[in-house]
Amino acid sequence: MIEATNVSKAYTRGVYALRDLSLRIDKGDFVFLTGPSGAGKSTLLRLLLRRDVPSEGQLVVGGRNLANLSPRQVQSYRRSLGFVFQDFKLLPAKTVLENVSFVPRVLGMAASQQQRRTFQVLKWVGLQHRMTAYPLELSGGEQQRIAIARALVNDPTIILADEPTGNLDPDLSLEIMNLFREINARGTTVVVATHDRELIRRVGRRAVTLDHGNIVEVT
Amino acid sequence: MARALKYFFAEAAASLWRGRRAAVLAVLTIAGGLFVLGLFLALNTNLQRLVGRWSESAELSIYFKDDVTQDQLRTVDELVAQSGLAEHRDFVSKDQAAARFRQDFPDLAGSAARLETNPFPASVEVRLKPEVRTAGAAVDSLAATLAGLAGVADVRYDRRWLTRLNALVRFLRAIGIVIIGLLAVASALTVANVVRLAASAREDEIEIMELVGAPLEYVRGPFVVEGILQGGAGAVLAIVLLWGLFAAARFRYGQLAAETIGLGIITFLPLGLCLVIVAGGMLLGCVGGLIVARGVR
Numbered sequence: 001m002i003e004a005t006n007v008s009k010a011y012t013r014g015v016y017a018l019r020d021l022s023l024r025i026d027k028g029d030f031v032f033l034t035g036p037s038g039a040g041k042s043t044l045l046r047l048l049l050r051r052d053v054p055s056e057g058q059l060v061v062g063g064r065n066l067a068n069l070s071p072r073q074v075q076s077y078r079r080s081l082g083f084v085f086q087d088f089k090l091l092p093a094k095t096v097l098e099n100v101s102f103v104p105r106v107l108g109m110a111a112s113q114q115q116r117r118t119f120q121v122l123k124w125v126g127l128q129h130r131m132t133a134y135p136l137e138l139s140g141g142e143q144q145r146i147a148i149a150r151a152l153v154n155d156p157t158i159i160l161a162d163e164p165t166g167n168l169d170p171d172l173s174l175e176i177m178n179l180f181r182e183i184n185a186r187g188t189t190v191v192v193a194t195h196d197r198e199l200i201r202r203v204g205r206r207a208v209t210l211d212h213g214n215i216v217e218v219t
Numbered sequence: 220m221a222r223a224l225k226y227f228f229a230e231a232a233a234s235l236w237r238g239r240r241a242a243v244l245a246v247l248t249i250a251g252g253l254f255v256l257g258l259f260l261a262l263n264t265n266l267q268r269l270v271g272r273w274s275e276s277a278e279l280s281i282y283f284k285d286d287v288t289q290d291q292l293r294t295v296d297e298l299v300a301q302s303g304l305a306e307h308r309d310f311v312s313k314d315q316a317a318a319r320f321r322q323d324f325p326d327l328a329g330s331a332a333r334l335e336t337n338p339f340p341a342s343v344e345v346r347l348k349p350e351v352r353t354a355g356a357a358v359d360s361l362a363a364t365l366a367g368l369a370g371v372a373d374v375r376y377d378r379r380w381l382t383r384l385n386a387l388v389r390f391l392r393a394i395g396i397v398i399i400g401l402l403a404v405a406s407a408l409t410v411a412n413v414v415r416l417a418a419s420a421r422e423d424e425i426e427i428m429e430l431v432g433a434p435l436e437y438v439r440g441p442f443v444v445e446g447i448l449q450g451g452a453g454a455v456l457a458i459v460l461l462w463g464l465f466a467a468a469r470f471r472y473g474q475l476a477a478e479t480i481g482l483g484i485i486t487f488l489p490l491g492l493c494l495v496i497v498a499g500g501m502l503l504g505c506v507g508g509l510i511v512a513r514g515v516r
Contacts, residue, residue, distance in 0.1 A: 049430065071435060078432030091423055102424075106433035108222055154431060 001027040001158070001189055002048065007057035009043050009213075017043040019213040020057070025191065027157075030184040032200045033193040035210035041193035044210075045162050048191065049083060050074050062157070079107065082151030082159045082188075086166035088143045090135040090150075096122070097131040100150045107154065121149040125179065141172035148179055158189045165199060177203045223436060230441035231448055234417045242449060245413040245507075249453025250460065252402030253500050257461040259395035260496075261488050266388050268486070273381055279305075279345040279358065280375040281365055285313070287341065291370030298368070299345055302361050307346040313337050340372055403503055406453070410446045410507025418442060418511050439512035443505055450504020454497040462487060 002025040009018040018040045025031050033041040046052045047059055053067045060066070062080065069077055090099050100122060104114040122128045125145040135143055144164060151159055161180065165173035177192075177199060184190045194200065200207050209217040235242045281295060292310075299305050311319070316339035321328040331338070351357060358376060366374040418425065428438050465487045473485055488496075 075429075075432040075434055078430060081432070083430055089423070089427060091427070102427065103431045105226065106428050106431065106437045108226075108434065108437065110222070 001025055001029070001062060002191070003058075003060045004044075005058045005060075007044075007047070007054045007059055009040075009047065009052065010055040016213045018047075018054075021210075021213065021215060022057075023208060023215065025189060027189055028184070028187050030181070030190045030205040031192070032203075032205060032207040033191065033210060034195060034197065034200060034207050035216075036195060038212070039210040040213040041195075041210055042162055043213075045160050045191070045193055048158075048160055049081065050077060079154060080157050082154065082156035084144070084147050084151050084159065084161040084164045086163035088135070088147045088167075090143055090146060092135050095132050095134055096127065096138070096146050099135065099146060100153055103150055103153050117153050117155075118149075121152045124152070125149045139172075140167050141175060144168060144172075144176055145179065148176070148183075152183065156188065158191065159183055161190070161192045163194055164192060165194065165196060170198075173199055174202060223440065226437065227440040227444040231444035234421065234441065234445055235448060237420060238413065238417050241413045241416050245409050245449045246453045246456060248409040249406045249450055249500055249503060250456040252399070252406040252503075253454050253457035253496055254460055255402055256395075256399045256499070257457055257488060257496055258464075259392070259399065260492055261461065261465065261486075263388070263392060263395070264488065264492075265485055266391075270381065270384055270388060273377070273384075278377055279347060279362060281343045281345070281371055282340040282373040282375070283342065283370055284372045285340070287370035291368065292343075295343060295365060295368060295371065298365065299343065299361070302357075304347055304351045304358055304361060305345045306348040309344045311342045311344060313339055313341045316340065316342065403499075406450075406503045407506045407510070410449050410504050411510040413449065414442050414445050414508050414511040417445060442512040443508035446504035446506070446508025446511075447501045448504065450500040450502065450507070451497060452500075453504070454500025457500070458488075458493050458496060 002023070004021055004023040007018055007021045007023075008016060010016050021040070021044070033044060035041055043052070047054060047066065048061065050066050050069065053059075058065060058067070061077070064073075064077060066077070091102065094102065097118060101114050101118040104117055109117070119128065122131060125148055127142060127145055127149065130138060130142065135146065138146065144167075147164075151161075159180070164180075165176050168176065173196065180190050180192060181203065207217075207219050208215055209219070279299075281299075283292070283295075296308070296310075299308055314337065317331065317337050320331060320339060347358060362374045362376045365371055425438060465485065469485045476485060
């Protein structure tokens, strides 16, 4: 599903965010990327989101070499992904319903399908009763659940999450991780970047530890 | 396709409403540019009509000395006939010329009557064929030959000043095109800036659209439609203002124009040209929108 071969990412003046990284994540896997700040977790997620391309090496996802995609192919590729960020990236001027239905809407889905999918995922994250609320009226945990609903509404094959519990307390963090576990149980590949080792221990899945752009441990 | 268009228009309308002050500024800028364009086109249309009308009545007039002989008159007449340039020719005697003056200028008729001799020369008025009206060189050559004949006092050829008038119209049109070009660029850039403001207000939305893999048309379409709506609105406003100006000018100066330059009625732009202006406005807006949309990905 995801295959990184000798991937390096260098920024200006020869500073490497990733160096000669090789990693394989199979379909249906749940993998944590962990390590201290600056280890390269977010850089790897940026590459997987195709917001950036490797300086060296090859990153292949679902048989597609991400470096060779045209702008249209990038958009098509991203439709197979769901993303969740630490800062939620919800649109404050839109209601919960509008935030989630925004995705199928801009993907050109029919109105009836948009509605059906939006209700399904909101129900699934347990926030169908907050559809008319605005993001700033919700708690951090609720906002992150809305972000997860938005990531799921397009029925992606891979979920990428960058520090999704970074702004949440431990109980809420575990609650969010349980959602990811449920998503994974349905066959979706989940890649979560976090520096929270305790959380990884409690969830108990494969963890790839990065440091200075290198893989230093796989557990 | 219909779903996409509905989305583009809904987003563009919402964005215009959000940034309505800037949008009004862009619409006014486009309206200003297209108003000048329309004004030039309308002036051009009316000037062309005037020149056309004057061209139709363009004549070659050959004035004779008082002592011209019948043989000399015949020579002139034969030369004009053989040139093949004349559609029609009329001999106007001295008495007929005096009578025409009295009729055209009744206030001055008394003064002319007090003169001891008739000062008006006999003449031949030559109506040129329509196809030679633009062939100035042949008529110029005929006029020069006639002027050198015995018994001929003077030869007047209206075409010369009509040619100059035409050249002036062409010159004004060229200046107009340059001004319109500059205004078009200014309008497109204004739209681009307004759309760019709208784009920066929607930065988060655009980022999410990109991340979820929205088709590029969905990301860019609303900006292009926003530009088109602004351009179209500006063009319609320009035409309404122009129409108002022309209605006022016709009411105030229509009679004067008819009396002084023989232009029966000042005409507004034909419907086809109005539609071209609206299409032009939309195109300008579209260019402005595209400038921004191309930068969004």
